[in-house]
Amino acid sequence: MPLNTLIFDVDGTLADTERDAHRVAFNRAFAEMSLDFAWDVETYGRYLKVTGGKERLGRFLDDHPQYPQLSDADIARIHRRKTALYVEIVQSRAVALRPGVARLLRAARAAGWRLGIATTTTPDNVQALLASTLGEMGESFFHYIGAGDIVPQKKPAPDIYEHVLDALGANPEDCLALEDSENGLRSALAAGLTTVVTQTDYTRGQDFTGAVRVLDCLGEPDAPARIIEGMQRDTSVCVGLQELQAWWEEAHKGKGTLRNG
Numbered sequence: 001m002p003l004n005t006l007i008f009d010v011d012g013t014l015a016d017t018e019r020d021a022h023r024v025a026f027n028r029a030f031a032e033m034s035l036d037f038a039w040d041v042e043t044y045g046r047y048l049k050v051t052g053g054k055e056r057l058g059r060f061l062d063d064h065p066q067y068p069q070l071s072d073a074d075i076a077r078i079h080r081r082k083t084a085l086y087v088e089i090v091q092s093r094a095v096a097l098r099p100g101v102a103r104l105l106r107a108a109r110a111a112g113w114r115l116g117i118a119t120t121t122t123p124d125n126v127q128a129l130l131a132s133t134l135g136e137m138g139e140s141f142f143h144y145i146g147a148g149d150i151v152p153q154k155k156p157a158p159d160i161y162e163h164v165l166d167a168l169g170a171n172p173e174d175c176l177a178l179e180d181s182e183n184g185l186r187s188a189l190a191a192g193l194t195t196v197v198t199q200t201d202y203t204r205g206q207d208f209t210g211a212v213r214v215l216d217c218l219g220e221p222d223a224p225a226r227i228i229e230g231m232q233r234d235t236s237v238c239v240g241l242q243e244l245q246a247w248w249e250e251a252h253k254g255k256g257t258l259r260n261g
């Protein structure tokens, strides 16, 4: 069976949301609640290694005993406010999809491929992002959206990808994941998925061992992407279904698992 299912990460992959949307929403929530700290771009980048907003805040407080230590209930309350503020930012259309994402989604849909989302972020955030970038029917592009606390362990654990594969009734061998980060890549690989990475400013330089390709983005016909790791390194490409199919076949041949017909 040929490749017929794509599973997308959200933050960093569909859109570059972290620095100017999630980080800003966290800082606004901290200020509203009179908390005596804020996350600059560099600090937030370091704490992105902890996936999940509540978990990220918890780790930051663990590392900074000089700030008031908050209960899980307080963290959850701050995080709910952060989510509302993030949704406001996204609804103001401050966040765009990354180059090539809308083109690839439309091509996959037109070809009858199945589309899924496997993300660590909160479901409200995904809904708002898809509506503001793809229109009110944005969510309908996807056959299943797996997000946030629906699984016990966030990325790099494979839980969210396994959950989405299960919900789609899909075999990992027939799917390809698109990710932007080492944590996301580890999660997808552990679920058995061939994975393409489109790195961001925050994830550049992370360890992407195991990805079938690492690119700077998906590219557009008039502004192609660059392959950074993997075969054809340093070449330009506008990533479409044909490229994904070829890379997926290459990965399966490498594993000796490509099935014919």
Ligand code: XBP
Pocket: 009, 010, 011, 012, 018, 022, 050, 051, 052, 053, 054, 083, 118, 119, 120, 121, 122, 125, 155, 181, 183, 184
């Ligand atoms: C994204 C995350 C999320 C977002 C914030 O990781 O780790 O925590 O940063 O969203 P990935 P929440 O792209 O690998 O899914 O605050 O809603 O958790």
Ligand code: MG
Pocket: 009, 010, 011, 012, 013, 179, 180, 181, 184
């Ligand atoms: Mg990501």
